[in-house]
Amino acid sequence: MLAGYFGELIKERALHHERINIALSGGSTPKAIFDELAEKYASVIRWERVFLFWGDERCVPPDDAQSNYNMTKEHLLSKVPIPKENVFRVKGEKEPSVACMDYEEVLKKQLTWTEGVPQFDMVLLGMGDDGHTASIFPHEIGLWNAQANCVVATHPQSGQKRISLSGKVINHSKEVFFLVTGAGKAEKLDEIIHQKEACTSYPAALVVNPVWLLDKEAAAKLT
Ligand code: 6PG
Numbered sequence: 001m002l003a004g005y006f007g008e009l010i011k012e013r014a015l016h017h018e019r020i021n022i023a024l025s026g027g028s029t030p031k032a033i034f035d036e037l038a039e040k041y042a043s044v045i046r047w048e049r050v051f052l053f054w055g056d057e058r059c060v061p062p063d064d065a066q067s068n069y070n071m072t073k074e075h076l077l078s079k080v081p082i083p084k085e086n087v088f089r090v091k092g093e094k095e096p097s098v099a100c101m102d103y104e105e106v107l108k109k110q111l112t113w114t115e116g117v118p119q120f121d122m123v124l125l126g127m128g129d130d131g132h133t134a135s136i137f138p139h140e141i142g143l144w145n146a147q148a149n150c151v152v153a154t155h156p157q158s159g160q161k162r163i164s165l166s167g168k169v170i171n172h173s174k175e176v177f178f179l180v181t182g183a184g185k186a187e188k189l190d191e192i193i194h195q196k197e198a199c200t201s202y203p204a205a206l207v208v209n210p211v212w213l214l215d216k217e218a219a220a221k222l223t
Helices: 002-016 030-041 068-077 096-110 138-145 183-193 197-201
Strands: 020-024 050-054 056-058 112-114 117-119 122-125 150-154 161-165 175-180 211-214
Touching: 002 020, 002 030, 002 122, 002 175, 002 211, 030 068, 050 068, 050 096, 056 068, 096 150, 096 161, 138 150, 183 197, 183 211
Parallel strands: 020 050, 020 122, 122 175, 175 211
Antiparallel strands: 056 161, 112 117, 150 161
């Protein structure tokens, strides 16, 4: 159902616009959605009008099992007729600060800028069970308000370096969608959506007016 909702949106946007710039989320949640998108929308969406980016990427090579690009390639890109030149991965194999600068250049060249900020048409985000989103984690919540359009972040447990869009770019997008599934996220969702005290320390709570795409397990505490 969630894939259908998102597929219909992309189909409709690509019907009426020559180009739609979409930043995808990583992690594991999108896998099932991407599989279903590929199965049901490979020949329905005008993919030549879809331009794909990522909201964040791990600093690993593109063929690494942890790469968000690699996950998207396996579950979506390899199954739909999107032109290779429409896909802009973060070069996670580069030194983090170089990958970040490189991605800034991509945003500069490929996106329309309004009010001095690059603007995505759609951003798909996930949320960690600690309330992080993209790769902005609670322990580095200050990165959300970075002046830069993308930042080098650090995973709190593994120390893995990641490249992430900053809050400025995410909140400047025309449409932002959170795709959150599973009972493990229910507690944080309750705190964020009901704006409970603790939520101010969660980056996911700083996203302005997102559309929440939830399964019933993740939404269990919202009813
Ligand atoms: C990443 C993501 C991250 C992800 C959340 C949820 O690179 O991991 O972009 O923000 O969306 O961590 O991950 P799951 O979908 O695996 O729960």
